[in-house]
Amino acid sequence: MESATATPAEDRFVGRPMKRREDPRFITGTGSYIDDLHVQGTLHAAFVRSTEAHATITQIDTSEAEAHPGVVGVYTAEDVKFEGGIPMVWAPPGVEINTPDHMPLKSGEVKCIGDPVAVVVGSDRYGVVDAAEKVIVEYEPKPVVVDPEAALEEGSPLVWEQFGTNKTHEWAVGGGDIDAALSQADVVLEHSIVNHRTAGAAIETRGAIAEPRGGSIVLHSATQIPHITRFILSGVLGLSEHDLRVIAPDVGGGFGSKLNTYGEEALLCQLARQLGRPVKWIETRSENMAYTHHGRDQVAHVTMGARSDGTVTGVRARIVADLGAYFQILTPFIPELGFPVAGGCYRFEAIDLHFTGVFTNKFATDAIRGAGRPEMTHWVEVMMDRLAREVGSDPVEIRRRNFIPKDAFPYETPLGIVYDSGDYAGTLDKLLTKLDLDEFRREQEELRGKGVHRGIGFSTYTEVCGLAPSRAVGPQGVGLQAAFYESATVRVHPTGSATVYSGASPHGQGLDTSFAQIAADRLGIAPENVEVIHGDTNSGPWGWGTYGSRSLSVGGEAIARAAERVQDKAKKICAAMLEAAPEDIELAGGAFRVKGSPDQSMTMAEIAGAAYIPPQELPTEIEPGLEESAFYDPENFVFPFGAHACVVDVDVETGKVEVARWVAVDDCGPAINPMLIDGQVHGGVAHGIGQALYEQVVYDADGQLVTGSFVDYALPTAAELPSFETDRTETPSPVNSLGVKGVGEAGTIAASPAVLNAVVDALRPLGVDYIDMPLTPLRVWQAIEEARGSGAGPADSEQGTDVGEHGGGAAGSGPASPDEGGAS
Amino acid sequence: MGSTATVRVSVNGERRESEVEARLLLVHYLRDTLGLTGTHVGCDTTNCGACTVLLDGEAVKSCTVLAVQADGAEVKTIEGMGAHDELHPLQEAFWSEHGLQCGFCTPGMIMSAADLLSRNPNPSEEEIRKGLEGNLCRCTGYHNIVKAVQAAAAAAAGAGTHAGREAEGVSA
Numbered sequence: 003m004e005s006a007t008a009t010p011a012e013d014r015f016v017g018r019p020m021k022r023r024e025d026p027r028f029i030t031g032t033g034s035y036i037d038d039l040h041v042q043g044t045l046h047a048a049f050v051r052s053t054e055a056h057a058t059i060t061q062i063d064t065s066e067a068e069a070h071p072g073v074v075g076v077y078t079a080e081d082v083k084f085e086g087g088i089p090m091v092w093a094p095p096g097v098e099i100n101t102p103d104h105m106p107l108k109s110g111e112v113k114c115i116g117d118p119v120a121v122v123v124g125s126d127r128y129g130v131v132d133a134a135e136k137v138i139v140e141y142e143p144k145p146v147v148v149d150p151e152a153a154l155e156e157g158s159p160l161v162w163e164q165f166g167t168n169k170t171h172e173w174a175v176g177g178g179d180i181d182a183a184l185s186q187a188d189v190v191l192e193h194s195i196v197n198h199r200t201a202g203a204a205i206e207t208r209g210a211i212a213e214p215r216g217g218s219i220v221l222h223s224a225t226q227i228p229h230i231t232r233f234i235l236s237g238v239l240g241l242s243e244h245d246l247r248v249i250a251p252d253v254g255g256g257f258g259s260k261l262n263t264y265g266e267e268a269l270l271c272q273l274a275r276q277l278g279r280p281v282k283w284i285e286t287r288s289e290n291m292a293y294t295h296h297g298r299d300q301v302a303h304v305t306m307g308a309r310s311d312g313t314v315t316g317v318r319a320r321i322v323a324d325l326g327a328y329f330q331i332l333t334p335f336i337p338e339l340g341f342p343v344a345g346g347c348y349r350f351e352a353i354d355l356h357f358t359g360v361f362t363n364k365f366a367t368d369a370i371r372g373a374g375r376p377e378m379t380h381w382v383e384v385m386m387d388r389l390a391r392e393v394g395s396d397p398v399e400i401r402r403r404n405f406i407p408k409d410a411f412p413y414e415t416p417l418g419i420v421y422d423s424g425d426y427a428g429t430l431d432k433l434l435t436k437l438d439l440d441e442f443r444r445e446q447e448e449l450r451g452k453g454v455h456r457g458i459g460f461s462t463y464t465e466v467c468g469l470a471p472s473r474a475v476g477p478q479g480v481g482l483q484a485a486f487y488e489s490a491t492v493r494v495h496p497t498g499s500a501t502v503y504s505g506a507s508p509h510g511q512g513l514d515t516s517f518a519q520i521a522a523d524r525l526g527i528a529p530e531n532v533e534v535i536h537g538d539t540n541s542g543p544w545g546w547g548t549y550g551s552r553s554l555s556v557g558g559e560a561i562a563r564a565a566e567r568v569q570d571k572a573k574k575i576c577a578a579m580l581e582a583a584p585e586d587i588e589l590a591g592g593a594f595r596v597k598g599s600p601d602q603s604m605t606m607a608e609i610a611g612a613a614y615i616p617p618q619e620l621p622t623e624i625e626p627g628l629e630e631s632a633f634y635d636p637e638n639f640v641f642p643f644g645a646h647a648c649v650v651d652v653d654v655e656t657g658k659v660e661v662a663r664w665v666a667v668d669d670c671g672p673a674i675n676p677m678l679i680d681g682q683v684h685g686g687v688a689h690g691i692g693q694a695l696y697e698q699v700v701y702d703a704d705g706q707l708v709t710g711s712f713v714d715y716a717l718p719t720a721a722e723l724p725s726f727e728t729d730r731t732e733t734p735s736p737v738n739s740l741g742v743k744g745v746g747e748a749g750t751i752a753a754s755p756a757v758l759n760a761v762v763d764a765l766r767p768l769g770v771d772y773i774d775m776p777l778t779p780l781r782v783w784q785a786i787e788e789a790r791g792s793g794a795g796p797a798d799s800e801q802g803t804d805v806g807e808h809g810g811g812a813a814g815s816g817p818a819s820p821d822e823g824g825a826s
Numbered sequence: 827m828g829s830t831a832t833v834r835v836s837v838n839g840e841r842r843e844s845e846v847e848a849r850l851l852l853v854h855y856l857r858d859t860l861g862l863t864g865t866h867v868g869c870d871t872t873n874c875g876a877c878t879v880l881l882d883g884e885a886v887k888s889c890t891v892l893a894v895q896a897d898g899a900e901v902k903t904i905e906g907m908g909a910h911d912e913l914h915p916l917q918e919a920f921w922s923e924h925g926l927q928c929g930f931c932t933p934g935m936i937m938s939a940a941d942l943l944s945r946n947p948n949p950s951e952e953e954i955r956k957g958l959e960g961n962l963c964r965c966t967g968y969h970n971i972v973k974a975v976q977a978a979a980a981a982a983a984g985a986g987t988h989a990g991r992e993a994e995g996v997s998a
Contacts, residue, residue, distance in 0.1 A: 028929025031864015254930030510928030
């Protein structure tokens, strides 16, 4: 297998770092994000949301709000009817999931902060907010539970009394003989690892405009999934799908947070139908922090067995996942989504996983960048470092010892998952050439003598993406009531330019550019002559949207296939025109030509002209026009991989961690546009560093949301992050014709354990061997103090689950200090 | 509707006069009254910087300025930086260096960078990072934003851009 990065052929566009065609509108301020759209006669909506984490609604008085100037109406649950609430689409065979109603407006009881209780609609954007403050809601508070493990205890307050338990479901998967693997191990490590609640925090919040057009509704929404949203909302609203069109305009980032269908979208549609006028709602950041789904929030209780030489025999993990009070469309499935990579890039003999979902009085978790895979990878990689220390190995050697070797692919894991291709030692070797590890260790020792605590942490990961082979994840597989193929239509116009329609719905990934590169190569035209259309249910075929690092390996492959069908037809037309056999026509040097007679050739423009307006009679089996579609359902997932190293300096007096260096070698197969790959890795790593060091969604013991804004939820700024050193190897996937794997989530999946391992490496001499994320100065300082107090024992990890703590947003954690900005 | 006031401003070189609610934020004046939607809103708390514009040449977060406070001032927004066919060096550099992904923070980021370069035409990496601390980006990890500001600074210094370095033979 090719393991160096390749250069593209001269007449091909795939492989080139082409500038993005999306960018001119964004850099000139002429993009069209949801709040930039103005539909004539639009009314504005503002929500009245619960200030209680769990309570009975005893009274709602809307009279004063209704009298507010410009208010058209104030609506509660009784006033707006639906066929049902927002559905959850996972039905695993043989498993009962306690699934509560999740209506767009709540009646009777509220279950978490932010629950929508009423909505004010009026003509003025400021006015509806004023009026919403005049709605008086009276609550009778009920007992609250916010800690997932406490929620499972006998006698805990119940989030949903009808289920008699806070347990949502259990799901298990295993392979190999885990009992034998652990009982025969020389070393058995047990550890609990917290992966705390985080927010997607796209800089554009959610928002939507529902616009009535005759008997139909057009919903413009900042979403990653327009087609799925139409499918779901048509059921919720009781509308035929042809009466609902969903359009995703320019979308200002998603990171999974817009991979959902939300109650507000349904409500706006219903209000627009009732009022016969467009209704617009733009989420505030405070609403976004409270009521756009969160991610992660799991505790993994891990047991790892190994032989004395460091060879892992097996891992068992009991995972408790805090799902919040409601289910969004995938909520209970997200923790399990990581299961295919529970073995990391290692040859574990046995793997045994058990998941327990729990209701608490918080908003729902669901997919946030990586969705289940960062959590799984985090504990695997943290445990590998612990094992290295236990058996007297080191982080590099322990990984090498356990890697699945390059010649073992396709490799079937004990869980029956087939890793498509990989060269894990290859990325680690390349990473090590960029780090002089011996010199680093020497310098580390020297600095320590001067009181500087520097550490290096490694993470070697593989991730499962390219979501997804429908047979594996659909009704016939793990039970999602969905499929995950992607579609494309490629239309060559009579003058030879082309329009590509994709079912993907990119929102920052640069796919307009990479899709055009893929199509251009197959059509024999330049990418600037390829237009890419997506995100509108009325344009192009059905699609499943953009998430799960799927849009290139599934959506791009669908485009490649449709474009190849066009090419085949073009060859037939060319052959007829040049009086040659179709099999003798080749596409080379940007033209269709007769093999061996390069002077006999036609351009795509000439062929397209002949396809639409034949200058001579074409064989009857050639239909007019030049347009083909493809639906591509992958045979398998794809498994990108890589090796990351993080260098940190820890100030032991304050506990502040500074990331001094980041080196990453990733492999996502052959590059379509290497510039975009680097960009995805940068952003992904920053997201993972954010989680590891700064970010945390915190609810206090009363279920009050402490991190309700960007003041308290600490996103990393430019000042906290280093420049990233990135490189690649290219190991093609055999799954698709492009050989590509995904890269959107890779950096995030790799990053958090590398940070934690680096901090522990820096503090190990002080007796610290673990700290729960986020590694805020307070937590790091406490861990150092506790280790010092107890001699040299490891830090107590219990502090990580203390919900009373303000966590990542606490003052002094580093970023998000507005008064220091360049533009205050 | 609360009390109103007259605001007279020059926006991107064009004189504007409007009767506005006294509480109207500058960002909503620009976006909703004047239709200049390139300036974005990403938070409620003056943290994200997506709404950054230049007020009398200085970067401000326009979600924390009342429209009436801009009375008599000159406002420059992303729309005033350069159009498609005559891009400002910062716009060129953000494009060439892949300094944006979803593009939502980009206008504010460019305006902050313009303010930074006007005060410090040749900033170090650390100065750029500190200078852009008030602008959040979730997509890029800031790496290519920093490179873009460096490239724009180099271009302005006449040292030539290294924008094409990695992307030799790139077509737009």
